[in-house]
Amino acid sequence: MTDRLVTEVPKDIGVLSESIKYPKSGLVAPNRTLKAAMTERLCSYDADEPTKRGIPGPELIRVYEEWGKGGFGLILSGNTFGDYINLEAKGNPIMVGDEPERLENFKKVAAAAKAEGALYVVQLSHGGRQVPYDVNPNPVSSSDVRLDKMSGNDVSANFGQPTQLTVDEIKKTVDNFAKAAAYAHKTGADGVQLHSAHGYLLAQFLASSTNKRNDQYGGSLENRSRIHFEILEAIQKAVPDPKFSIGIKINSAEFQQGGFQPEECRDVCARLEKAGIDWIELSGGTYEELGFSHKRDSTKKREAFFLEFADIIRSGVKDVPIYVTGGFRTANAMVDAVKSGSCQGVGLARPVCEEYDLPKKLLSGKVASARKTLVPDSNFMMGNQVCCAQIAQVGRGEKPTDTLDDSQLQPLLKQLGLA
Ligand SMILES: Cc1cc2nc3c(=O)[nH]c(=O)nc-3n(C[C@H](O)[C@H](O)[C@H](O)COP(=O)(O)O)c2cc1C
Structure with a gap:
């Protein structure tokens, strides 16, 4: 009895070993696999003293030593923050401050991830209205729309009533992203990824369901995506290194009324490409309506959840490589997705928490899929x-x-x- 979902290795498995060159930075990911961002929650957390939060220790370093040996082309960190408050969870990494311990340990994480040749990128996020109540009962968001339902269940006790960010606070938020990017650069990371998926702050700005503003940050798609371009520009200024790569994880689809649409995503991505984004990772869904399952029969046959939407987004983007994350389990589906032109790279999350070296085994033809x-x-x-x-x-x-x-x-x- 095999422990694998399938055992037949595709003839053209070599496709996954091809490198990906990013157009803006010129960096080269040695193969097409990506370790997707996964929150580790392994850093310090102090309920009373925010400046003591987010410091990594040996646990986080050890985890990236394992992924670093796994044969990935690109390794993403878990969501990492540019301030002490707007977290996704207790224990998130925070790239602020000047304590030697924080910096030295983040350097060790980056070195461990890169030890065998993978690129390593820090995912930068802001929780917005999805900050847990016990971290901050008074969160901020694009507007004052509270998160009170998750897949239909009442979660109003878990998340506080958000207030709408003022324009000055938006500027401060942009600055925090840029400072965190500069910090990531200092640690030896190859770049940063803006987390604009899964209903976090940047996704809250994009979706009409959570962005009710009537100033320059609300209304038209151009306005709803304005903060993305301001952050991109601020990072480009804060990190003048041309080899520092700036990517984005963005929702290709949200399965709810007023959610961000694939065609809107295509238009934002086309403009981001012109503004200098280096690569795009497509995902989908929010806390309110999770996207990590097949929402339509048409997506099932290609295994990954968002390939159908990737085709729409691809049509607006010229040279920027697209990764798709969510649902990939077999080499066959990964090879087919790349050969069809829907994406250039494939992201893996859940399977690589159990099998840290899955890409190495897939690319060498030793296995044909994730484990059951x-x-x-x-x-x-x-x-x-x-x-x-x-x-x-x-x-x-x-x-x-x-x-x-x-x-x-x-x-x-x-x-x-x-x-
Ligand atoms: C434990 C865990 C933590 C996650 N944390 C993050 C995160 O910090 N940032 C993010 O963009 N996505 C996060 N995700 C979503 C994954 O990156 C990925 O998009 C999703 O799991 C679908 O991929 P999969 O089907 O290969 O698991 C997380 C997923 C898991 C399972």
Whole structure:
């Protein structure tokens, strides 16, 4: 009995070993695989003293040592922040301040990720209205639209009522992104990625459902995307190194009323390309309506969730490489996606929390897919918590739970309150 989803290696597996050159920075990712951003929650957190938050330690370094040996072309950090407050969770990395320990440890993370030749990029984010209540009960957002439902369930106790950012506060936010990018550059990272997917602040600006402004940051698509261009320009100024790569993760589709549309994404990406974005990673969905499952029958046959939308976005973009993340599990689907021209690179998240060197094995033809798992792919919330636990295990120097082994999985699910 095999532990793999499929065992037949595609004849043209070599496609995945091809390098990707980024047009603006000239950097070269040694192959087409990307380790997608996954929150690690392994940094310091102090409830009372914000400046003591976000400092990495040996756990985070250990995790990136493992991914660094995994054979990826591009490794993304988990969401990382340019201030102490607007976090996705306790324990997020924060690139602010001048403590030697913070800087030295971030340098070690970057060095570990790059040790075997992968590019390493820091994902920069701002939680906006998705900051948990116990981190900040008074969050900010593009407008004052509260997050009160997740997949139909009431979550109003989990997230506070946001206030609309003033124009001055938007300028400060832009500045925080730029300063964090400069910090990332100092650590030896090859670039930064703006997190404009999954309903975080930048996605809140893009979607009409969460952006009700009637100033220069609301209304038309040009206005709703203005902050993206201001951040891009501010980073270009703050980091004058031409080899520093600036990418973006952006929603190709949101499956809700007033959500960001694929055609809007195409138009924003076309303008971002002109403004100097180096590469694009497509994802989809928000906390309100998760996108990490097949929402339409038409997407199922290509395995990845967003390829259909990638084709629309591709039509507006000339040279910038596009990665698609979400749902890829077999070499066959990855090779087909690249050969069809829908994307140039393939992102992997959940499978590489259990198998850190999956790309190495796929590219060498040793395996044809990710491992099977008893965690249903359709249950993202369970997968997400299991993955976080696996990342913490690797951080402690342990082996990650084998989720195909019920005798290992059940105790973990119990511990997480999921069984
Ligand atoms: C544990 C976990 C943490 C995640 N954290 C982030 C994050 O920090 N930033 C981000 O853009 N996406 C995050 N994601 C989403 C993944 O990057 C990816 O888009 C999603 O899991 C779909 O890919 P997959 O089907 O290969 O898992 C996270 C996913 C998981 C499972």
